[in-house]
Amino acid sequence: MQERKRYLSRAVKSIEVGGKTVSKLLEEMSDTGFQGKRLGEVARIWVEMLHQKGLTIFLGYSGSMSTTGQWKLVKWLIENRFIDVLVSTGANISEDILDAMGYGFYQGSWLADDKKLLDLKIDRFYDVYSDEHEYRKMENLIQSFGSTLDASRAYSTREFLYEFGKFQSKEGIMSITAAAYEQKVPVYSPGLIDSGYGVALSLLMREGKHIRLDQTQDMEELVQIADKSRRTGVVYIGGGVPKDTIQLSTVIKSLTNGGDEETPHEYAIQITTDSPQWGGLSGCTLEEAISWGKITTNSKKRSTVYCDATIALPLVTQAIHETVKKRTYKPDLSWVFA
Helix, strand or coil: CHHHHHHCCCCCCCCCCCCCCHHHHHHHHCCCCHHHHHHHHHHHHHHHHHCCCCEEEEEEECCCCHHHCCHHHHHHHHHCCCCCEEEEECHHHCHHHHHHCCCCCEECCCCCCHHHHHHCCEEEECCEEEEHHHHHHHHHHHHHHHCCCCCCCEECHHHHHHHHHHHHHHHCCCCHHHHHHHHCCCEEEEECCCCHHHHHHHHHHHCCCCCEECHHHHHHHHHHHHHHHCEEEEEEECCHHHHHHHHHHHHHHHHHCCCCCCCCECEEEEEECCCHHHCCCCCCCHHHHHCCCCECCCHHHEEEEECCHHHHHHHHHHHHHHHCCCCCCCCCCHHHHC
16 A cells, blocks of 8 residues: 555646746646656756756757757856856857857758759758858868967867867857857867868868867866766766767776776756667667666656757756856866866
8 A cells, every 4th residue: 555655646737827937837847747747857957956066067969959049058058157068069069150150040941952952052950051151161260270279289179179269259259169268168079070170170181280189188088077076967968979978987987996886977867859779879868877887876866858959958948047046166177277
């Protein structure tokens, strides 16, 4: 009888229409079911993370988010230090620059005639368009920056992006990396070359300047951040390489301390549209990551919502804006830049 009562202890609460904030709506959704409940849980856990002392928050940022008008949400999270470390695909921290330069993206259709778009030099991201000529100006900006670097040494992507953020900040181009430079938030990109950066640096090499990136140094720094922070939380927008890079930092942290004790992320939330049954990391559940020692065993501190991030991220960040006016604890990562 006691076991039966335990299963039936938490009632589903119906949502009623009325005047309410987004944060209140998500709070009510967390008492419902399916992905609505999970979305409410994700918002609750992120807010809880922001009230923790000694917790460093990593954001894994993948998918084609900056093309769909989401990049200013990430910039806002950085400016308010609602995240402390960003690990991103190269595309998401280059295509935001196109918008920050004043060009931007355009409403389109996924049913467009792509041969005609090719002839017109228009690039398509599902139902979003960009002007290929404008896109090249963004790549030219990266190439111009690269030409200012010392080619006799290698750069971690964090160092490269920090210097690029400084370059943009001086030019008044307020992108994600420019905001990260100003707020001293380290940005890593294990797939940096798989983007406009790869195009720009490849063209620069043809001009005789070879800029080399050291991704082993990136991982070493991420492990040091995880180790010195002791308490870590993660937010995954999509999955892919950014997610696994952040996950591996806990594994290496454990191994460097002897490997006898796991050092998982204490908090974890994930927004993804990928399913776990295909075996890929983007759909991998946070529960599966427990077996690797990557994620907390505390079910109240982790949640995955299967939802398009262009729906979920605006709602969750708006809820954070309404409920967290200022984060009291901000980990000092100045030693990374030293």
